Amino acid sequence: MNNVLEDSMDQHNLTNDQKEERSLHAISDLGSHHIVKKVERYKDAWVIHTDDSSSFNMGDYGREPKPGDVVTLYYVNGRWTMFRGMDLNGVPLYFKTDAEVETERQASIVKHKAEQRQRFIDSKDELDAHYDALPDVFKQRIDKFRTGNPDFRWEYEAYEMFTCTQAVLIAEALKDEQSIVAFPDLPWEKQLAAVPGLSDGHSGNTFGAAVLLARLYVTNQEFVVKMHGAMVPLVGCEEYGCTHDKEADR
Numbered sequence: 627m628n629n630v631l632e633d634s635m636d637q638h639n640l641t642n643d644q645k646e647e648r649s650l651h652a653i654s655d656l657g658s659h660h661i662v663k664k665v666e667r668y669k670d671a672w673v674i675h676t677d678d679s680s681s682f683n684m685g686d687y688g689r690e691p692k693p694g695d696v697v698t699l700y701y702v703n704g705r706w707t708m709f710r711g712m713d714l715n716g717v718p719l720y721f722k723t724d725a726e727v728e729t730e731r732q733a734s735i736v737k738h739k740a741e742q743r744q745r746f747i748d749s750k751d752e753l754d755a756h757y758d759a760l761p762d763v764f765k766q767r768i769d770k771f772r773t774g775n776p777d778f779r780w781e782y783e784a785y786e787m788f789t790c791t792q793a794v795l796i797a798e799a800l801k802d803e804q805s806i807v808a809f810p811d812l813p814w815e816k817q818l819a820a821v822p823g824l825s826d827g828h829s830g831n832t833f834g835a836a837v838l839l840a841r842l843y844v845t846n847q848e849f850v851v852k853m854h855g856a857m858v859p860l861v862g863c864e865e866y867g868c869t870h871d872k873e874a875d876r
């Protein structure tokens with residue numbers, strides 16, 4: 627009776643579902659205890675530095691952490707992925723059930739898609755102008771994705787267009803296959819000197835794809851159309867709208 631009372635007082639801020647799932651996680655996540663070394667205030671939250679050299683944002687759940695306190699962290703997928711809950715000295719600050727984690731995940735997808743749509747609306751004129759300036763084989767390449775995925779324009783076109791315009795720039799500046807093959811190994815200053823207008827906003831993925839497309843453009847233009855989409859290594863052909871003629875794909 628005493629235990630039950632104590633337990634219910636300690637967890638008064640949790641729902642029954644949260645209590646139940648927390649008790650399951652408390653068993654499997656026993657290792658994620660951290661001793662508070664230093665506490666800082668940042669905006670509306672406490673930032674915790676621990677004696678095992680990790681730092682994280684605790685938020686503010688109405689209880690001020692102090693050096694020497696023990697914080698228990700609960701994760702969505704293994705250590706140092708997203709937090710689903712925290713205890714301060716064994717008493718929960720919050721805990722999210724699987725259903726709550728999933729609801730938040732869905733909401734963040736909806737928000738991300740809304741932001742993507744808005745970015746597309748804002749940049750449509752610019753994308754159209756880049757498209758109009760592309761050589762025909764690159765236009766056919768973009769057309770392939772637009773046909774393959776009705777949402778391609780707002781989901782991925784900015785990424786693909788950036789890669790394609792940079793590929794054309796590289797091909798027109800370097801002109802032959804040998805120079806394009808040697809290009810990625812040059813130091814940055816020499817790359818920029820060889821290809822004026824080369825963007826400093828490349829990821830490893832867009833840069834690699836742009837160089838490969840440039841090479842195909844000066845050697846075998848048909849493959850500019852056929853080559854996988856620039857973001858396919860990250861999201862896959864089907865999601866991107868990267869369609870293939872089965873015969874030609876082998």
Ligand SMILES: [Zn+2]
Binds near residue numbers: 870
């Ligand atoms: Zn593909």
